[in-house]
Amino acid sequence: MGEFELIRNFFAAAPCAQGGVGVALGIGDDCALLDVPFGEQMAISTDTLVAGVHFADPCDPFLLGQRALAVAASDLAAMGATPLAFTLALTLPTVEAGWLEAFARGLNLMAQACDLRLVGGDTTRGPLSLTLTVFGRVPKGLALSRSGARPGDLVCVGAELGNAAGALPLVLNQRSTTPDIAQPLLAHYWSPTPQLALGQALRGKATSALDISDGLLADCGHIARASKVGLQIDNHRLPMSLALQTFLGKADAQRAALSGGDDYVLAFTLPGAELPALLAAGWTIYVVGRVIEGLGVYLLDEAGQDITPDQRGYQHFHA
Structure with missing residues (x-):
């Protein structure tokens, strides 16, 4: 042919x-x-x-x-x-x-x-x-970008994190589990749902945005660099599915949510005043941190201590 x-x-x-x-x-x-x-x-x-x-x-x-x-x-x-x-x-x-x-x-x-x-x-x-x-x-003038985050903004994501990374051992036939656990993880890996409607709803409201492909910490680093700000992420506020936590355990599920990649969920910064109306309109939005003065991304535990890991996400061409 x-x-x-x-x-x-x-x-x-x-x-x-x-x-x-x-x-x-x-x-x-x-x-x-x-x-x-x-x-x-x-x-x-x-x-x-x-x-x-x-x-x-x-x-x-x-x-x-x-x-x-x-x-x-x-x-x-x-x-x-x-x-x-x-x-x-x-x-x-x-x-x-x-x-x-x-x-x-x-x-x-x-x-x-x-x-x-x-x-x-x-x-x-x-x-x-x-x-x-x-x-x-x-x-014109309403496209979301990575460069508008301001200190005081909320750091938000549009869905649960880590499911695709959790599915990888199943995709590679390294592990198995029951269908009720495997199905939602595999569905997210093979058929992620682009958050197109949410992105359009955030026009004129979010100060910065991107989609998470290499892990929350790594991709938030792009916003921090482009906006010249710091982003604090609260480890205890990460939205994770029950299937992911059951399959990996809480600690590994958190690692998948932070640095696993392949989520294709929107991460964005938002002035606090914009959040109530978006929630009232029915949008699923999880607040996972805040924008601060400085530069970089920091992971904090529930006591406010810095627990930022060295490995922040997937890196192409990384030896």
Whole structure:
């Protein structure tokens, strides 16, 4: 099967590739054409996932299709952007119709859940990897960034932490557990839910934001550096699922929540005055700390003592 036949059979015919609002021209030409309304800006992000580094190899292609797009779409959530479209560059060692069919189904399912349209990409032969570029739109001047946190702000997250890290021993077949414990952990790993609606709700309210991919402590470090402030995280306030704590025990569950990575949950700073209205509107928000003068991220125990670990999260190219 040639490249163009592969694209036609498995991707161009998918429901998520049939165009939609904001897509003036999709798959079929040298470039896609996207429309952005007057007064809005385009948000663009690219993610690459490599077999054996970012996901187990081999793995279920349907689940991989879901996860790959969710990881990319989470960056749009972090900016408060409305999803628009995406491209896919797929490198395959061999062409297997069954694998591609399952992968395309998972990809399409997540695309429809995120309201993203497939508008192009590329295929080539080589070690399995996926590169997805997502496009969104956001009102000019209202995009969330990492650089606006101010002393006195609350440090918040939008969901429980650590579930994906807790799932990793299950994904790698290193451990097993009962279905009631395994299912919620594995679901978070393979099908994270980008917090797109929360990101949009935080526009004009949050002073900084990002999505947690490398661990809460490591990613909060990006906010601290960009905003030139300090962030204090309260270890005893970490939101963790019962499944995670049952599977790992409390201490290891806390480590997973702090530095495990792959959460794809929003972390953001928020003036205290903004919190009541957001909670009253039904948003799930956990306050895990506060912004202070200084620089860096500090983990405190219940007595207020500094217990910041040396290892703060996943690091690419770290020896």
